[in-house]
Amino acid sequence: MADVDVSSNAQSLSKKAAKKQAKEAEKAALKAEKATKVERVAEENDFAKESYGILPLIQSREKIGWSRNLEFGSGDGDSSPTLHKGHYRTLVRVSELAKEKANKVVWVRARLHTSRSKGKQCFLVLRQQQFNVQGLVSVSATISKQMVKFVAGITKESIVDVEGVVQLVDQKIKSCTQQDVELHLEKVFVVSLASPCLPLQLDDASRPHQEIEEEGRVTVNQDTKLDNRVIDIRTTTNQAIFRLQAGVCSLFRNHLIRNGFVEIQTPKIISAASEGGANVFTVSYFKTSAYLAQSPQLYKQICIAGDFEKVFCVGPVFRAEDSNTHRHLTEFVGLDIEMVFNYHYHEVVESIADTLVQIFKGLRDNFQTEIETVRKQYPAEPFRFLEPTLWLEFQEGVAILRDAGIEMGDEDDLSTPNEKLLGRLIKEKYDTDFYILDKYPLAVRPFYTMPDPNNPRTSNSYDMFMRGEEILSGAQRVHDPDLLTERARHHGVDLEKIKAYIDSFRYGAPPHAGGGIGLERVTMLYLGLPNIRQASLFPRDPKRLTP
Amino acid sequence: MAAFDDDLCALERALGLDSRACDGKDRKTDYAGLLSGAFEVARRASRPDLLGTNVADRALVHQWLEYRLVHLSSASCRGGKRTMLQELNKHLADQVYMVGNYLTLADILLYFFLHPIMVEMTILEREELDCLTRWFDHIQHQPGMRQHLPPVVIPRNKLYS
Numbered sequence: 001m002a003d004v005d006v007s008s009n010a011q012s013l014s015k016k017a018a019k020k021q022a023k024e025a026e027k028a029a030l031k032a033e034k035a036t037k038v039e040r041v042a043e044e045n046d047f048a049k050e051s052y053g054i055l056p057l058i059q060s061r062e063k064i065g066w067s068r069n070l071e072f073g074s075g076d077g078d079s080s081p082t083l084h085k086g087h088y089r090t091l092v093r094v095s096e097l098a099k100e101k102a103n104k105v106v107w108v109r110a111r112l113h114t115s116r117s118k119g120k121q122c123f124l125v126l127r128q129q130q131f132n133v134q135g136l137v138s139v140s141a142t143i144s145k146q147m148v149k150f151v152a153g154i155t156k157e158s159i160v161d162v163e164g165v166v167q168l169v170d171q172k173i174k175s176c177t178q179q180d181v182e183l184h185l186e187k188v189f190v191v192s193l194a195s196p197c198l199p200l201q202l203d204d205a206s207r208p209h210q211e212i213e214e215e216g217r218v219t220v221n222q223d224t225k226l227d228n229r230v231i232d233i234r235t236t237t238n239q240a241i242f243r244l245q246a247g248v249c250s251l252f253r254n255h256l257i258r259n260g261f262v263e264i265q266t267p268k269i270i271s272a273a274s275e276g277g278a279n280v281f282t283v284s285y286f287k288t289s290a291y292l293a294q295s296p297q298l299y300k301q302i303c304i305a306g307d308f309e310k311v312f313c314v315g316p317v318f319r320a321e322d323s324n325t326h327r328h329l330t331e332f333v334g335l336d337i338e339m340v341f342n343y344h345y346h347e348v349v350e351s352i353a354d355t356l357v358q359i360f361k362g363l364r365d366n367f368q369t370e371i372e373t374v375r376k377q378y379p380a381e382p383f384r385f386l387e388p389t390l391w392l393e394f395q396e397g398v399a400i401l402r403d404a405g406i407e408m409g410d411e412d413d414l415s416t417p418n419e420k421l422l423g424r425l426i427k428e429k430y431d432t433d434f435y436i437l438d439k440y441p442l443a444v445r446p447f448y449t450m451p452d453p454n455n456p457r458t459s460n461s462y463d464m465f466m467r468g469e470e471i472l473s474g475a476q477r478v479h480d481p482d483l484l485t486e487r488a489r490h491h492g493v494d495l496e497k498i499k500a501y502i503d504s505f506r507y508g509a510p511p512h513a514g515g516g517i518g519l520e521r522v523t524m525l526y527l528g529l530p531n532i533r534q535a536s537l538f539p540r541d542p543k544r545l546t547p
Numbered sequence: 548m549a550a551f552d553d554d555l556c557a558l559e560r561a562l563g564l565d566s567r568a569c570d571g572k573d574r575k576t577d578y579a580g581l582l583s584g585a586f587e588v589a590r591r592a593s594r595p596d597l598l599g600t601n602v603a604d605r606a607l608v609h610q611w612l613e614y615r616l617v618h619l620s621s622a623s624c625r626g627g628k629r630t631m632l633q634e635l636n637k638h639l640a641d642q643v644y645m646v647g648n649y650l651t652l653a654d655i656l657l658y659f660f661l662h663p664i665m666v667e668m669t670i671l672e673r674e675e676l677d678c679l680t681r682w683f684d685h686i687q688h689q690p691g692m693r694q695h696l697p698p699v700v701i702p703r704n705k706l707y708s
Contacts (some may be wrong), residue, residue, distance in 0.1 A: 404670070417669075428702070
């Protein structure tokens with residue numbers, strides 16, 4: 001009878017199994033039906049499909065908003081390009097979104113800085129260089145749930161084209177530069193999608209130090225910032241710093257050109273080290289080797305002896321100093337001046353000081369927004385200077401240091417800590433961040449410095465300081481070949497190597513003097529930044545060669 | 548206990564006593580410890596006020612001399628030095644002198660002890676310990692106090708804000 005039992009069991013099992021299978025199949029079928037139904041419903045209900053999406057790659061397929069229809073005599077009789085009537089669209093700058101544009105419909109292209117979605121709404125911040133504005137997408141008759149979901153999912157830093165209505169707000173939006181309005185978006189298109197994992201977050205990179213310490217927030221390491229410079233320079237602080245730096249350059253140029261200076265270009269691949277053999281980069285030059293110029297000194301002087309009288313040049317300077325400090329770069333931009341004078345080198349010193357003061361004034365008057373922006377992340381005292389510029393002799397500086405208890409010899413050069421302390425003492429005594437120190441001891445200056453005729457231990461040389469750090473080193477140059485040879489011999493310089501240099505003074509050379517400043521150092525010290533790498537777009541130092 | 552000879556000799560000179568006993572030879576005295584030696588010198592100089600004019604002040608003078616003894620060793624390591632200086636700075640926040648409002652042995656002996664430390668500090672460090680620096684400057688200008696020691700120049704205004 002066991003057989004019968006087994007067989008009946010087997011049968012009932014298979015029956016049960018069959019029932020189970022049938023049930024499961026039913027369930028699966030129902031599920032699948034539901035899913036397709038939801039999808040169809042979703043597709044059906046997306047009435048805003050045309051208002052959002054990722055644009056195809058802009059390969060200049062069509063002209064939207066502008067065309068060069070040179071129809072002379074059209075309209076007012078002028079020949080300016082007319083707007084193509086078919087595709088009319090002008091993109092408005094975020095900086096122009098203000099009360100005046102209330103209730104207007106505008107197109108804006110900006111970066112998606114942040115987005116935050118809450119159910120049926122999504123708030124976003126659109127950023128364009130230093131300006132940002134709040135945007136809002138909410139479900140409505142024209143905007144679907146899918147659109148809000150899409151907008152919330154766009155990755156940060158993507159470039160988007162949006163169309164929206166400018167609306168006035170009751171309360172000022174403190175976190176944006178455009179505080180009076182917000183943009184109610186109708187259309188959102190992605191022009192360029194950013195990769196979802198950004199190597200650093202812009203908000204972290206532009207956080208002020210105080211906030212980091214007080215609230216224990218995250219900060220970005222300087223090395224990470226420099227490795228991912230393309231994102232780091234998007235922060236409002238960096239945009240401001242480099243606009244100001246460009247301002248320094250243009251103020252320098254314009255002032256000198258107005259005063260009759262000629263801009264020259266000097267070679268950077270040279271045959272002999274100009275400042276001394278230790279800190280120079282060697283490059284292979286066909287079958288021999290050459291050096292990268294440490295300064296345009298030699299060529300400025302040849303131009304002076306070549307009757308250009310007042311010259312300046314703006315170009316890279318290469319110093320192979322293995323110093324990893326906060327103020328040294330291996331490559332930086334040098335702004336160099338050289339000019340003839342009539343009877344006393346102080347004529348040149350006044351001219352150089354005047355140039356620098358004009359730069360400070362120009363920055364103070366025209367770049368106040370940038371200075372304020374930088375101050376938000378790097379708080380510093382405003383830069384103070386006197387008119388006329390404070391001008392002390394080296395011995396007076398030594399006396400001030402000795403009064404404060406520092407011991408130093410009469411012919412000692414100023415060490416960096418002493419320079420900084422002297423800067424503090426002078427700031428406290430005279431209330432200036434910029435001053436000149438004249439008549440340095442001869443022993444600590446290069447061989448081409450003209451000695452003081454009244455005192456054999458001093459020289460006609462000078463340094464200029466900003467916030468206690470040296471920015472310019474200059475002197476009256478020796479323009480007599482015999483004196484130059486003697487000075488070179490005294491310093492133990494190999495005369496063979498500088499034969500060409502000395503020869504350039506054999507054919508009548510006028511008395512001249514000059515000096516050079518570093519663009520990055522001036523920017524860093526004017527703004528009070530802690531590190532020179534923040535004032536250089538792509539800094540070079542002994543440990544960094546990229547980007 | 549020749550260890551305290553320098554301090555005691557300097558104390559003698561500061562109080563106007565003849566310090567011929569300090570020319571390289573051991574001082575001839577029964578009181579060679581810092582506290583006992585200092586009290587003896589003060590007695591010889593007829594300056595009992597330096598020990599403290601009332602019982603409470605006398606106890607405090609004892610306390611600060613003890614402090615100086617105890618911290619002699621910790622002052623040799625950097626961490627100990629900082630804590631000690633910060634403690635002194637805090638104490639001097641509302642006091643002109645270490646004990647009460649008159650000069651005592653505590654001020655004098657602490658001055659001699661702190662002098663080498665103050666000399667090698669940078670101006671920034673001195674400004675951070677502003678009360679200590681103010682007290683130090685006051686003591687070093689007391690007549691007869693500084694003797695052969697180099698003055699520590701304290702600028703009138705703060706350089707580092």
